[in-house]
Amino acid sequence: MSFRQASIITSLLGCLALAACSGSGDTFLMPGGPIAAAQRLELLKILGWTMIAILPVFLLVPILLWHFRYRNSAARYTPDWDRSSVLEVLMWGVPLVIVAVLSVQLFRTTHALDPYKPIASDNPPLRVEVVGLDWKWLFIYPELGIATVNELAFPEQTSVALDLTSDTVMQSFLVSALAGQIYIMPGMRTKLHFLADAPGRFEGENTQFNGTGFAQQKFRAVAMERADFDAWVAQVKSDGVPLTAERYAVLADASTGAEAQKRMAAEGLPEGVIHFSSVEGDLFDTVLHRYMHGTPVPPSAQPGAQEYDPQTEAGEPTQ
Amino acid sequence: MSTSNLHPGLNLGDHHGEAHEGAETIVFGFWIFLMSDLVIFGLVFASYLTVANPMGMAGGPGPEDAFDLASIFAQTMILLTSSLTFGFATLAMRHERGRAAIARWLGVSLLLGLVFLSLELRDFAHMIEAGAVPQHSGYWSAFWGLVPLHGLHVAVGCLWLMVMLAQMATLGLIPVVKTRLLRLGLFWHFLDLIWVAIFSIVYLGGLMP
Amino acid sequence: MTDALFGRLDLSSLSIWHALQDPTPSELVAAGAAMAVILGGLGVLVLLTWFRLWGPLWRDWLTSVDHKRIGIMYCALALIMLARGVIEGVLMRTQQAFGLDGGFLTPDHFSQLFSTHGTIMIFFVAMPFIAGVINYVMPLQIGARDMAFPVMNQISLGLTATGAALVMISLVLGKFSTGGWANYPPYTGADFQPGPGPDYWIWAITLAGIGTTLSGINFAVTIYKERAPGMHFLRMPIFCWTVICTSIIMIFALPPLTVAALMLAADRYLEFHFFTNDLGGNMMNYVNLFWLFGHPEVYLLVIPCYGMFSEVITTYSGKRIYGYMSMVYATMSIAVLSFCVWLHHFFTMGQSANVNAAFGIASMAIAVPTGVKIYNWIATLFRGRVRMTVPMIYAVGFFYLFTIGGLTGVMLANPVISYQVHNTLFLVAHFHNVIIPGVLFGLLAGYHYWFPKAFGFRLHEGWGRAAAVLWIVGFSFTFLPLYWLGLHGMPRRSPTFAEPSFQPMMWLALFGAALILSALTCLAIQLWISIRRRDQLAVPLGDPWDGRALEWSIPSPPPPYNFAVVPHVTARDDFAEAKAAGRAYAEPEAYEDIEMPNNTAIGLIVCVCSTLMGVALVFWIWWLAVLSLAVMLLALVGRTFHTRNHHVIPAARVAAEHRAWLAKVQAATAVDRLQETHTRNMGRAMPERPNRTEAAE
Known part of the structure; x- marks a missing residue:
């Protein structure tokens, strides 16, 4: 009985392990940058160390169950045996040592891979401001004066420094192949850094449920060669429209990227993507501070709320 | 030993027989309930502290615009005195000074509790006039979540006191009434303790420059 | 647009009404569930009337303050809610299996499903099931006649049932929250979800939560x-130690x-901030x-299951x-550490x-400490x-699967x-991986183990094995x-x-969900067959498994007063020691009158009033909320004026009952463990000593 279960479970695990190695991209198991690669390494290290404590369980349970089965009258029976100093030391000691080793490891990597920590690289870092909306992502490039929806392009081998906030409910930003996630919350600023080793396309997404369009809140993160990136910036500037307060108000209305794209009449771009050639004022700062001014934000002015009305919202100047 | 302590706090003593023995389990249980209630207050205090800053006040009125320290000091004294008078009631019960003595001290405690509540309500009315309402900011939400929660406890305590006075009159000083009075006493002193924290953290802390 | 009489409750609140207006698959599923609740409720009423069970139901169950009956009612509530929770889980797996093409449920309906599934499984399956087993077993194991506060126990049950009732009512009236079981604001705030959904969550959780604290x-x-x-x-069975830890967490x-x-409620109802x-x-x-609640909560659930x-x-x-x-040390340290880790739910x-x-x-x-516990159990198998x-079988499933869950737990404990x-679904896999093999398997093992104690007959072995294997394999898939x-x-x-x-992984998961559904079906069939064959499975003498703790030293089912004479305990595993020493089943020197608490309807009054209050608050029917709260408080205060709450069972009756049982025990042949699952097992065990094996050596 127990052997059969064991074999079922181990074969299942084997399948999983194989699948994990041969699976599709867009995961830190096939990292596109140093952060995700370090996270994968961490995962494997934990797997290795914990096996010291886990394998004995997997091996001993079937052996003991078989040997000490009721019908095996040859097995010794000691109903009153209930302690052994050697075992006690092993039982507490081995897990303690493993956890101690892993704790040191954890402390080091948590500091090394802190999402707030800039990544050293030869190229100057690229700053991007991210605003999470229902159910799309707005990327503002403050140094380049452009913005995009659902398309985050950046040069390879360059540290990308993200400042993130939300203009609706809480969300969580994740580009698995590059770095881990960080929450984005209204009125609050969080930070994330990543770097891509080589050109490539990675999927980014929101992982914190925020309503009916949640599953569609994905974006493309594209690492490019420097020249390609410059060309891309020029293209955004030429084919995009200015991001005005009115356009932002429409964008902030609850809709998926594809729906917003239709409303903005942004044609010729991949689904859900919109380009903006310029950004009016310091939009990120405006969004961040609208919740901190001490003025109420009624539902009609609250993006993502059911009663949100882009008309009222656009009337409010971006101060 | 003529008396044995079966539970923390003031025990009735062996001469109360069944009431004393019954108190062991029931008063112990009430202590545990108070611990749980203390956790509630602790968390509401913690929430209050996270918003007792300009961010939490969101440009609205602050503590200096709404608190009346004289009135709050008076409330503090009244509530502390009521704890003392309740203590006298419990001692009167322990030493079997008769129903009338117990009822007299309980009556005084009830009266002080009601005066405390009316002063507090008057303060609340002033705060509402000053715009210090929970709808105004996270800070005032936390204040109105904390201080009236204590007030609600005091109100429950007063109701409980009235019920106990009625039970002393109808049922007499039977063991179950005695253990209920013991528990009410713990509750009443517990509210004092919470008030001391409110007074120091919310009022004095809020008015500190 | 709120009405003074009906608040914001109107025809459009009925989910069946929506299905009539707009018969999409999603609406039909919702309406089907609503119909199931209504018809199920009516069916129960009809059956109770048909079989004239109202009297016994009232006397023996609804007004009972007996910890054993309250425990059984908790378990029954949990099993009913488990059926709904599993069906919701299977629906979600089905939706995701077809999710590449959009599936058949609307995103809004799907989000209600995961919210109710989580809320139900944690608060109205795991918690009441655990409360039920603790209620039943713990007083028996420590040699008590009842809980310290039997009436409060009934009120706790009433409040838990209220929470479950509110979640069930949300199928018929209005809709449940879409914010998940954790119900994070601002998504569940008034701006983003003005409807009744989050209010259902708030009141179901608050009322049931108060019951759990009590x-x-x-x-x-x-x-x-x-x-x-x-x-x-230090003589208590380990289960009682785990109950201490769990009650501290509660x-x-x-x-x-x-x-x-309640703060969320203040935000939603009174525009707090x-x-x-x-x-x-x-x-x-x-x-x-x-999460200051949420993390200790999972240990609240799993620790008694360790027991x-x-x-x-x-x-x-x-x-x-x-x-x-x-x-003991390991359990205590888990309980204490559980309060120090809540932040790992939001490293991000x-x-x-x-x-x-x-x-x-x-x-x-x-x-x-968790590892130590696993090793201790393994060492218990040794010799x-x-x-x-x-x-x-559940324990073996637990050893393997829970260990995997522990491994992924260590991974998730690492912020990186x-x-x-x-x-992600990794997290979903992890917590199901600890909660199902840890909590649910533990509870199901406990259910099979203690069922004969509670009802006097064993559960059918074959169907039980089938269900156990299906659970383990189904879980894995x-x-x-x-x-x-x-x-x-x-x-x-x-x-x-x-x-x-x-896609392929989704299909595997759906296949597994089908296995779990059949496991649940096997459990239902097993219960049915066991009741039908209760005479062959009967173990009235009380000790079918050669048990070790005090609960096995009394008849099955136990008398209302549990112990004819309160036992004097001299060792750990006292009953096992007594059997080995041949001093079990001795007649006591003297019997005494036993004082037991009277039945009361207060728990039921609290349950009905708080359910009405919950619905009234959800739909803004203020008069009803105030009225039901007032009635509840009046009933509670009124009861305190009532002083004759006990009745006495005369010593003669206790003696007669106990002697009759002892005589049956003496007359019965003790069976060895080979006949444990045989009809011959009447509940008297032959002591197992190592002599036989020593001789064989």
């Missing part, structure tokens, strides 16, 4: 004050939930408060527990690396005589990994693939997905 107080006081003479703390960890839920986006509200406070596994493994190995003191909120590292290490540290009964797999999906970045709570390579 239960915790009751359990703790019972263990501290009601133990039989000689039952020192007392300290439920208040944060109550506080969080605890967690709103604007005016200084801070949703991070909610997240902290919720159940301890009882099961020692009994079916015919041995003492290995490392009793280790077990942007705290400093030092904070994350501290909580990460604390979380990982829990693996040490035992192990019978693979149904509870042991959590950054990647937080909020359903949840192990989710690890893979999570590692590949599939977020939890997604109704659909766009990545074709996810």
Whole structure:
């Protein structure tokens, strides 16, 4: 009985392990940058160390169950045996040592891979401001004066420094192949850094449920060669429209990227993507501070709320 | 030993027989309930502290615009005195000074509790006039979540006191009434303790420059 | 547009009405569920009337303050809610299996499903099931006649039933929250979800939560004050130790939930700004408060199940527990550590690396005592005589699957990994991987183990084995693939997905869900068949498994007063020692009158009033809310004026009952463990001593 279960479970695990190695991209198991690669390494290290404590369980349970089965009258029976100093030391000691080793490891990597920590690289870092909306992502490039929806392009081998906030409910930003996630919350600023080793396309997404369009809140993160990136910036500037307060108000209305794209009449771009050639004022700062001014934000002015009305919202100047 | 302590706090003593023995389990249980209630207050205090800053006040009125320290000091004294008078009631019960003595001290405690509540309500009315309402900011939400929660406890305590006075009159000083009075006493002193924290953290802390 | 009489309740609140207006598959599923609730309720009423069961139901159950009956009612509630929870889980698996093409449920309906599924499984399956088993078993194990506060016990049950009732009513009236079981604002705030959904969650959770806090107080006081003479703390069965730990968690960890839920209510009803986006509200406070409850909560659930596994493994190995003191220390340290790790539910909120590292290490540290417990159980098997009964099959499933869950737990305790797999299906796989093999398998093992104690007959062995194997295999197929999906970045709570390579894993998971559904069906069939064949399965003498603790030393089912004479305990595993020494089943020197609490309807009044109050608050029917609260308080205060709450069972009656049972025990032949699952097993066990094996050596 127990052997059969064991074999079922181990074969299942084997399948999983194989699948994990041969699976599709867009995961830190096939990292596109140093952060995700370090996270994968961490995962494997934990797997290795914990096996010291886990394998004995997997091996001993079937052996003991078989040997000490009721019908095996040859097995010794000691109903009153209930302690052994050697075992006690092993039982507490081995897990303690493993956890101690892993704790040191954890402390080091948590500091090394802190999402707030800039990544050293030869190229100057690229700053991007991210605003999470229902159910799309707005990327503002403050140094380049452009913005995009659902398309985050950046040069390879360059540290990308993200400042993130939300203009609706809480969300969580994740580009698995590059770095881990960080929450984005209204009125609050969080930070994330990543770097891509080589050109490539990675999927980014929101992982914190925020309503009916949640599953569609994905974006493309594209690492490019420097020249390609410059060309891309020029293209955004030429084919995009200015991001005005009115356009932002429409964008902030609850809709998926594809729906917003239709409303903005942004044609010729991949689904859900919109380009903006310029950004009016310091939009990120405006969004961040609208919740901190001490003025109420009624539902009609609250993006993502059911009663949100882009008309009222656009009337409010971006101060 | 003529008396044995079966539970923390003031025990009735062996001469109360069944009431004393019954108190062991029931008063112990009430202590545990108070611990749980203390956790509630602790968390509401913690929430209050996270918003007792300009961010939490969101440009609205602050503590200096709404608190009346004289009135709050008076409330503090009244509530502390009521704890003392309740203590006298419990001692009167322990030493079997008769129903009338117990009822007299309980009556005084009830009266002080009601005066405390009316002063507090008057303060609340002033705060509402000053715009210090929970709808105004996270800070005032936390204040109105904390201080009236204590007030609600005091109100429950007063109701409980009235019920106990009625039970002393109808049922007499039977063991179950005695253990209920013991528990009410713990509750009443517990509210004092919470008030001391409110007074120091919310009022004095809020008015500190 | 609120009405003075009906608040915001109107025709459009009826989910059946929506299905008539717009018969899409999603609406039809919702209406079907609503019809099931209504017809199920009516069906029960009709059956009760038909079989004239109202009297017995009222006398023996609804007004009973007997901890055993209350325990059984808790378990029945849990099993009914389990059926709904599993069906919802299967619906979600089906939706996701077809999620590449959009599936058949609307995203809104899907989000209600995961919200109710989580809420029900935690609060109205796991919690009442555990409360039920503790209620039934713990007083018997410590030699008590009842809980310390029998009436409060009934009120706790009433409040738990209220919460469950509100979640069921949400199928018929209005809709449930779509914010998940954790119900994070601001998404659940008035701006984003103005409807009744989050209010259902708030009141179901708050009322049930108060009931649980009261239960915790009751359990703790019972263990501290009601133990039989000689039952020192260090002689208690491990299960009772786990109950102490759990009740401590109930007392300290439920208040944060109550506080969080009531603050959210203040935001929603009174325009407070605890967690709103604007005016200084801070949703991070909610997240902290919720997990300050939420993490101890999972230990609240799993710790008593550790206790159940301890009882099961020692009994079916015919041995003492290995490392009793280790077990006690390990359990206590888990309970204490459980309060120090809540932040690992949101490593991704942007705290400093030092904070994350501290909580990460604390979380990982829990693996040490947990590992010790697993090793202790394994050492208990060593040199035992192990019978693979149904509870042991669950225990084996637990050993393997829970260990895998522990492994992924150590991974998730690491902030660096959590950054990647937080909020993904990896997390979903992890917590199902600890809660199903840990909590549910433990409960099902306990259910099979103690069922004969409660009802006087065993559960059918064959169907039980089938169910156990189906649960284990079904679990593996359903949840192990989710690890893979999570590692590949599939977020939890997604109704659909766009990545074709996810499809095969989704199908595997659906297959597993079908197995779990058939496991549940097997359990239902098993119960039915066992009741039909209760005469062949009868074990009235009380000790079918050669048990070790006091609960096996009394008849099955036990008399209302549990013990004819309160036992004097002299050792750990007192009953096993007594049997080995031949002093079990001795007639006491004298019997005494026994005073027992009277029945009361107060719990039922609290349940009905608080349910009405909950519905009234959800739909803004203010007059009804005030009225039901007033009636409830008046009933509670009024009861305190009533002083004759006890009745006396005369010593003669106790003596007659006890002697009759002792005579039957003496007349019965003791059976050995080979006949454990045989009709011959009437509940008298032949003591197992090592002589036979020593001779064989």
